Amino acid sequence: MAGTFRKFRRGPVFGLYGMYPAMTSPGLELEPLREALEGAGWRCTPQRQAVYAHLARAEHHPTAEDVYQAVKVDIPRISLATVYKALEALVSTGVAAKLAAADGTARYDARRDHHYHLRCLHSGTVEDLPTRYDPDLIAKIDPSLLPELEAKGFRVTGYRLELVGYYEDAPGAR
Amino acid sequence: MAGTFRKFRRGPVFGLYGMYPAMTSPGLELEPLREALEGAGWRCTPQRQAVYAHLARAEHHPTAEDVYQAVKVDIPRISLATVYKALEALVSTGVAAKLAAADGTARYDARRDHHYHLRCLHSGTVEDLPTRYDPDLIAKIDPSLLPELEAKGFRVTGYRLELVGYYEDAPGAR
DNA sequence: ATCGATGCAAAGCGTTTGCAGGGGT
DNA sequence: ACCCCTGCAAACGCTTTGCATCGAT
Numbered sequence: 001m002a003g004t005f006r007k008f009r010r011g012p013v014f015g016l017y018g019m020y021p022a023m024t025s026p027g028l029e030l031e032p033l034r035e036a037l038e039g040a041g042w043r044c045t046p047q048r049q050a051v052y053a054h055l056a057r058a059e060h061h062p063t064a065e066d067v068y069q070a071v072k073v074d075i076p077r078i079s080l081a082t083v084y085k086a087l088e089a090l091v092s093t094g095v096a097a098k099l100a101a102a103d104g105t106a107r108y109d110a111r112r113d114h115h116y117h118l119r120c121l122h123s124g125t126v127e128d129l130p131t132r133y134d135p136d137l138i139a140k141i142d143p144s145l146l147p148e149l150e151a152k153g154f155r156v157t158g159y160r161l162e163l164v165g166y167y168e169d170a171p172g173a174r
Numbered sequence: 175m176a177g178t179f180r181k182f183r184r185g186p187v188f189g190l191y192g193m194y195p196a197m198t199s200p201g202l203e204l205e206p207l208r209e210a211l212e213g214a215g216w217r218c219t220p221q222r223q224a225v226y227a228h229l230a231r232a233e234h235h236p237t238a239e240d241v242y243q244a245v246k247v248d249i250p251r252i253s254l255a256t257v258y259k260a261l262e263a264l265v266s267t268g269v270a271a272k273l274a275a276a277d278g279t280a281r282y283d284a285r286r287d288h289h290y291h292l293r294c295l296h297s298g299t300v301e302d303l304p305t306r307y308d309p310d311l312i313a314k315i316d317p318s319l320l321p322e323l324e325a326k327g328f329r330v331t332g333y334r335l336e337l338v339g340y341y342e343d344a345p346g347a348r
Numbered sequence: 349a350t351c352g353a354t355g356c357a358a359a360g361c362g363t364t365t366g367c368a369g370g371g372g373t
Numbered sequence: 374a375c376c377c378c379t380g381c382a383a384a385c386g387c388t389t390t391g392c393a394t395c396g397a398t
Contacts, residue, residue, distance in 0.1 A: 043372075043377065064362080079380040084363065100274035104387075105362065118328070131316040138337065142305040149292070149337070156339040157295070163312065163323070165330040217397080219353065238388080253355040258388065278362075279387065 033095060040093040050074055051086040055096055055110035061126045063105050099126055117162040129163065137161070207269060214267040221245070221252055225260040229270055229284035235300045237279050273300055291336040303337065311335070 033052050034044040042048070050071045055062065062070070068083045087108055090096035099107040099117070101124050109126075114133040117126050138159055139146055149156055207226050208218040216222070224245045229236065236244070242257045261282055264270035273281040273291070275298050283300075288307040291300050312333055313320055323330055 041377095045372090045378065047379075077380075080362095081364075081381080082379055085378080088364095098276050100276045100278075102272050102274045102280065104274075104278045104280070106276065106278070118323070120328075121331070129319065131319050134315065137315070141308065141311070145303065145305050149339075153341050153343045154292070154294075154339055155342050156337050158339070159335065159337045161333065161335050163319075163330050163333045165323075165328055165332070167327050168329050169327045215352095217352065219397095221354075251355075254387095255356075255389075256354055259353080262389095 036093045036095045037089060040089075042089045042093065045086075047071070047075060047078055047082050048086040048089060050078075051083055052090055052095065052110060055087075055090070055108055058110075059127070061099060061107040061109045063107055067108065101126075114158070117160075119162050119164045120166050121164055122166045126162075210267045210269045211263060214263075216263045216267065219260075221249060221256050222260040222263060224248055224252075225257055226264055226269065226284060229261075229264070229282055232284075233301075235273060235281040235283045237281055241282065275300075288332070291334075293336050293338045294340050295338055296340045300336075 030044075030049065033049065037044045037048065051067055054067050054070045058066070058070075064080070064084055064087060067087065068078070068080045071078055071083065087096065087098070090110070091098050091108070095110065095112065097109045097111075099109055101107060101119075103124060105124070107126055111128065114135070116129040116131055116133065118129050119126050134140070138156075146156060204218075204223065207223065211218045211222065225241055228241050228244045232240070232244075238254070238258055238261060241261065242252070242254045245252055245257065261270065261272070264284070265272050265282070269284065269286065271283045271285075273283055275281060275293075277298060279298070281298075281300055285302065288309070290303040290305055290307065292303050293300050308314070312330075320330060
């Protein structure tokens with residue numbers, strides 16, 4: 001499957017949308033990142049490490065611009081293009097996920113376990129929910145659905161669940 | 175709540191993301207559309223009717239460009255900008271929903287009942303799932319979640335559930 | 349006559365890419 | 374020495390907006 005990744009093209013691609021690899025331990029150690037990148041033919045550069053570190057440490061899932069501003073503190077000469085390329089590398093190797101928003105801007109998530117999201121319609125921010133992820137949720141909701149899709153030739157790689165709403169007190173904030 | 179809508183601004187806004195009004199009967203009759211638009215201070219023009227009609231009749235949820243191409247058959251002089259403005263009007267009055275995609279292009283949905291989606295990672299298309307929507311799903315998954323969010327001042331307006339995957343036979347198609 | 353809607357063109361914005369120079373292997 | 378990566382700038386594509394004109398009330 002790794003061979004199907006393409007670098008820097010537009011459009012839907014394996015791993016670009018809400019895919020979380022089935023890794024178990026979150027964290028920001030360097031070695032797993034290096035293995036993931038180099039295993040897929042990418043180099044593990046300081047820029048990519050910095051982008052990943054910020055992603056793994058961020059409270060809400062940041063936009064590319066957020067990451068750029070944060071990483072510039074440590075690497076002042078980094079360019080926004082490099083941040084985008086680093087994010088692409090992280091997403092295509094599976095150590096990060098790209099989250100779509102209705103306004104067209106993407107947000108990135110370095111958590112390596114499946115989880116649910118809470119989305120604020122006012123600010124566009126996305127945070128994680130504490131609820132335990134249930135791998136069998138779809139089968140519980142509708143036992144016949146997955147077999148039917150499989151019979152149609154559709155391979156289900158995962159599901160996304162998010163709550164949407166807004167903070168009542170701070171209309172524009174958060 | 176209608177008063178909080180703003181026309182033609184970027185960024186997250188009430189109703190822009192995955193909001194479905196609690197209407198019961200789908201369909202493409204003119205009067206409900208007229209009532210929704212005029213009730214919110216919009217005119218019910220032939221262009222907006224045509225955009226809505228195409229949206230309501232489309233199999234997969236179309237992009238703005240899809241709608242433009244389709245509506246041009248009946249209204250050759252319509253402009254893409256008018257289509258965008260019509261879609262914005264439909265979304266802000268609640269008769270359509272805007273769906274985010276990972277590649278940044280938006281898709282639109284005129285179904286007026288809640289439902290789940292199936293997203294193809296190859297083509298970016300979105301289709302509806304036959305599974306019955308469960309309004310109490312979140313409470314069933316985690317009974318303490320909604321009270322906790324409410325206590326934090328977050329008003330949950332809905333949830334989105336979508337299956338992601340791809341068709342095995344036709345990698346680029348659909 | 350007023351005021352919103354249309355259609356065209358241009359601008360805006362997030363994102364991607366071309367390319368020359370630099371650095372790791 | 375090779376090839377990937379970086380950083381800059383320019384291009385790209387989807388979406389929005391300014392504005393003159395049109396049309397409904």
